[in-house]
Amino acid sequence: MVAFVPRDDRRGNVRRDLKNRVGLEVSFQLSLSTESVSSAYPDEPTFVTPSATVGEVIRLFGAQQTGSVLVCSDNASDSGQLLGIFTERDALKCMAAVSSGEQPELMAQPVSDVMSSELTTLQADTTVSEAIKLMSQGGYRHLPIVAEDGRPVGMENVYGIVHYLVDHFPQTIYNLPPNPRAIPSEREGA
Amino acid sequence: MMIECPYCGAENPAGADICSECQQSLTDLSHPSFDTPVERGLMSDRIEALSPKAPLAVSPQTTIGEVLAKMISASIGCVMIVEDDQLLGIFSEYDAVHRIGSEAAKMADRSISSVMTPKPITLDSKDRIAFALHKMHVGGYRHLPIMTESKLTGVISIRDILGYLSERVGVLT
Numbered sequence: 001m002v003a004f005v006p007r008d009d010r011r012g013n014v015r016r017d018l019k020n021r022v023g024l025e026v027s028f029q030l031s032l033s034t035e036s037v038s039s040a041y042p043d044e045p046t047f048v049t050p051s052a053t054v055g056e057v058i059r060l061f062g063a064q065q066t067g068s069v070l071v072c073s074d075n076a077s078d079s080g081q082l083l084g085i086f087t088e089r090d091a092l093k094c095m096a097a098v099s100s101g102e103q104p105e106l107m108a109q110p111v112s113d114v115m116s117s118e119l120t121t122l123q124a125d126t127t128v129s130e131a132i133k134l135m136s137q138g139g140y141r142h143l144p145i146v147a148e149d150g151r152p153v154g155m156e157n158v159y160g161i162v163h164y165l166v167d168h169f170p171q172t173i174y175n176l177p178p179n180p181r182a183i184p185s186e187r188e189g190a
Numbered sequence: 191m192m193i194e195c196p197y198c199g200a201e202n203p204a205g206a207d208i209c210s211e212c213q214q215s216l217t218d219l220s221h222p223s224f225d226t227p228v229e230r231g232l233m234s235d236r237i238e239a240l241s242p243k244a245p246l247a248v249s250p251q252t253t254i255g256e257v258l259a260k261m262i263s264a265s266i267g268c269v270m271i272v273e274d275d276q277l278l279g280i281f282s283e284y285d286a287v288h289r290i291g292s293e294a295a296k297m298a299d300r301s302i303s304s305v306m307t308p309k310p311i312t313l314d315s316k317d318r319i320a321f322a323l324h325k326m327h328v329g330g331y332r333h334l335p336i337m338t339e340s341k342l343t344g345v346i347s348i349r350d351i352l353g354y355l356s357e358r359v360g361v362l363t
Contacts, residue, residue: 028226028228028359029359029360032359032360054292055291055292056292058287058291058292059291059292061287061288061291062287062288062291067284067287088283088284088286088287089267089283091283091286091287091291092258092261092262092283092286092287093262094294095258095286095287095290095291095294096255096258096259096261096262096294098294098295098298099254099255099258099259099294099295099297099298100255100258100259100298101295104295107292107294107295129356129359132352132356133356135352136349136352136353136356139349141348141349158348158349158352159327159330159348161352162323162326162327162348162351162352162355163327165355165359166323166327168226168228169226169228169229169232172229172232172233172320173232173320173323173324173327173328174324174328176320176321176324180313180314180317180318180321181314181317187217
């Protein structure tokens with residue numbers, strides 16, 4: 001077969017390069033600073049009342065496949081108000097205290113005794129980049145999303161953020177082979 | 191997505207080996223292109239650039255109680271179970287909450303090897319960061335043991351990845 005050089009082989013490449021340098025970078029930055037956390041895969045929060053025991057809440061983690069619960073008031077006057085958060089890390093601290101014999105009765109105590117009540121929260125219109133900032137600066141993995149009246153409506157976690165970021169370059173991540181060091185002996189067909 | 195044949199101009203599906211019109215080879219057109227600096231970084235930076243933290247290693251006979259105490263005092267989310275320089279398993283916060291949970295007092299004297307996750311997936315410190323992100327995102331892992339010359343030398347967490355990404359996308363500037 002006689003090989004011949006295509007006349008405008010470069011055309012497609014030039015177009016692609018230009019798009020890369022200007023378009024995608026800008027759109028990435030733009031979507032981070034304009035899209036709200038509701039597009040970054042927030043979870044449905046799991047709620048417990050302040051009187052639930054630590055043991056019950058830890059069993060709930062297993063049953064609900066979740067890493068955090070929101071402790072909400074069950075008083076008639078301020079029902080549904082967010083009082084605190086209890087995460088896997090808090091659970092681990094409780095478990096360590098129980099197994100060392102330091103506080104043997106901790107599992108039967110109400111979760112309100114050990115929850116974190118100093119909360120960093122997001123609003124539904126908080127931007128993704130603001131959420132990332134709060135998460136990495138505070139070292140949090142879970143941030144509750146609250147409505148204007150203070151009622152929690154969602155839970156943003158670090159996996160949701162990573163999922164959102166990967167959505168911007170799916171080919172780079174999802175098309176990887178499972179083993180980074182395997183070199184295929186022949187090219188895979190399309 | 192379609193690609194244009196540079197020889198005859200016919201449109202072909204992306205990834206096609208030859209042009210359906212003129213039968214010329216199109217293999218050179220389908221090289222992966224990395225569109226943003228973030229993507230290029232993920233495919234060129236190695237995991238060692240994240241400076242993996244030194245792992246907290248324990249022997250398989252260590253009791254659950256001791257391990258829990260160590261995780262709290264070291265403010266760490268996972269321990270590696272190592273014997274004779276071999277990585278046997280990993281034990282994370284997730285395992286603690288889901289496999290021990292409220293039974294912590296009863297199980298405190300059992301050995302950690304009974305509740306660890308055996309044979310965890312590992313990566314090499316020379317592997318690209320994209321693979322770490324792939325394993326964590328697709329596999330849902332929070333920690334990955336990092337080996338250097340098949341010896342355990344570090345651990346990276348999803349937080350390291352988040353830090354890397356947010357720096358790259360200009361969030362933390």
